Amino acid sequence: MQSAAAFTRADVAYLSSAAGAADLDDVARYRLTDDTLVADAAAIRARFGPRAGVLVETTLLRRRAAAKFDAAAAAGWLFTDEALEQATAAPVARHHAQRLAGKTVHDATCSVGTELAALRTTAARVIGSDIDEVRLAMARHNLGPDVMLCRADALKPVSRDTVVLLDPARRSGGRRLIDPRAYIPPLDVLLEVYRDRAAVIKCAPALDFDSVRRLGFDGEIEVTSSGGSVRKTCLWSPQLADPGVRRRATLLDRGEVLTDADPDDCDVASPGRWIIDPDGAVVGAGLVRHYAARHGLWQLDPAIAYLSGNQLPAGVGGFEILDQLSVREEVLRQALSAHDCGSVEILVRGVDLDPDALRRRLRLAGHAPLALVITRIRSGAQSRDVAFLCRAASDDASGPPQRPPETPVPPVTPVTPVTLP
Structure with a gap:
């Protein structure tokens, strides 16, 4: 075949x-x-x-x-495997389109046209280009005759006075490209070519912010989540960023946005009733303290992303603490058996531990679904690993906890129209 x-x-x-x-x-x-x-x-x-x-x-x-886009639209589209793999999911594309509403946008790596489909509903005008003639032909089929398309190399700009949207390939031959300088085209080269332009560059979700700053990028870095996972990290040039904002987390499922301009005055203290694992966009953007401050939560450790509180933020899941344990397998096994545990979700941060291997060794034989949140508390000579035995939040999270945690941890204190040459 x-x-x-x-x-x-x-x-x-x-x-x-x-x-x-x-x-x-x-x-x-x-x-x-x-x-x-x-x-x-x-x-x-x-x-x-x-x-x-x-x-x-x-x-x-x-x-x-159909799982990534609107099923009706996907039914008539043409794709290649790599184009579909990298294509921006519909909710994220719509978010980008809203941020660029009213502007003239040139998608210079348009591929089969998924971003252009969203942009043409909000932008003043759109054009697309790509160096791959097959994907460009697919884009023409997918978008119809009304969108201006041309074949061009993204490293040789063919438009002026536009916002340029760029989505360098992050896979090659089925292999994921981790170093942004290995993107196709390379991120460092794109940043140089479009240094003085209003531009949006899509990157891998797990982008190293420090490495991008070292490449000379001085705008806003946005991490976007949808459907329970981080979908995209985007670089927004200073011309498109809000004043004073260099990091942004956009949680599309909740309609929530945080930036590094928001307050970040949260405490570090002993665990309350709940442990909250913040959305991946919040963690990825380095805005855990900002999220905690907004929702009345606090950190268990200043270097760990887990948060705690006595109430869950509205619409946010969490883990109700039933017990606090040492991270010794015999202790964990006994506690899980005492709670009739038959399946366990294991979350780990700051501790060198393989959750899957631990789960197999625990030899669960009960019925109840529970969770273990394993993390490090404090640092230096006082550092210790802690396991919290929890149950996931239910629809009724307002009643008293089944059992309070033992041995609390001590607190520590206007754009002009496009001109084609």
């Missing part, structure tokens, strides 16, 4: 045609599951010959895309 990497302009022309659309409708009726793929592929090959590969691949990619 043909792989996504083998898509050609001729394939895109066929898939975009009425005949291709009809063939895709036929192939979509096959299950194409792990159990049926071999038989289904053989039947499709017998019927469609050399076009079977792109038909099956496109059908499978559309099914994957």
Whole structure:
């Protein structure tokens, strides 16, 4: 079967045609599951010959895309595997579009057009370009004739007086690229080429902020979460950032935004009733203290992201402390047995411990689902590892805890229209 990497302009022309659309409708009726793929592929090959590969691949990619985008929109789109893997999820793309509302935007690495689809609903005008002619042809199919598209190298700007959106590739040959200087195009080169432009550059979620600052970036770094996980880290040039803001966490599920301009005066103290593991965007943006200050929480340790409080912020999950234990396996095993634990979620920060290996060694035989939050408290000679035995927050989190924690930890104190040359 043909792989996504083998898509050609001729394939895109066929898939975009009425005949291709009809063939895709036929192939979509096959299950194409792990159990049926071999038989289904053989039947499709017998019927469609050399076009079977792109038909099956496109059908499978559309099914994957339905979970990332609006299902109705994904049903008619064309993708490559890597383009779909890197494409910005619909809620995040809509967020970017809202931040760029009213501006003229040039997506200079537009790929198959997922960001442009969101931008054209809010921006004054949009254009897209990409160096990959196959992805550009897919973008034309996906977006229709109304969006201006051209083939161009992102390192050779072809627009003026626009906000430039850039999404360098962070995978190559199926391998994730960790060093931003290995992005395609490299992040350091992009920063130099667009140093004096209003630009947004999308990066990997786990971006090292210090390394980006060392590359000379002096704008805002935003970490965005959606669907319970961090989706994207974006660099917003100083022209697009709010005054005084260099770090931002955007929690799309909650409609909450924090920045480093917000208050961060939170205490470090003994655990209360609840332990809260902040959203990944808050942790990634380094705004844990700001989040705690906003919601009346405090830190268990100044260097650890776990927070505590006697009440949960509205709509936020947490772990109700049932017991406080030493991190010795026999102690943990006895406590879990005493609470009839049959499954345990293990969260670890600041302690060198493999949660999966520990879970296997605990040999649980009960029925109740519980959690262990294992962390380090204090530092230096007073440092010690602590395990909190917890239950996850229920719908009714207002009653008294089942059992108070033992041996509390001592407190420690206007844009002009685009001009194409």
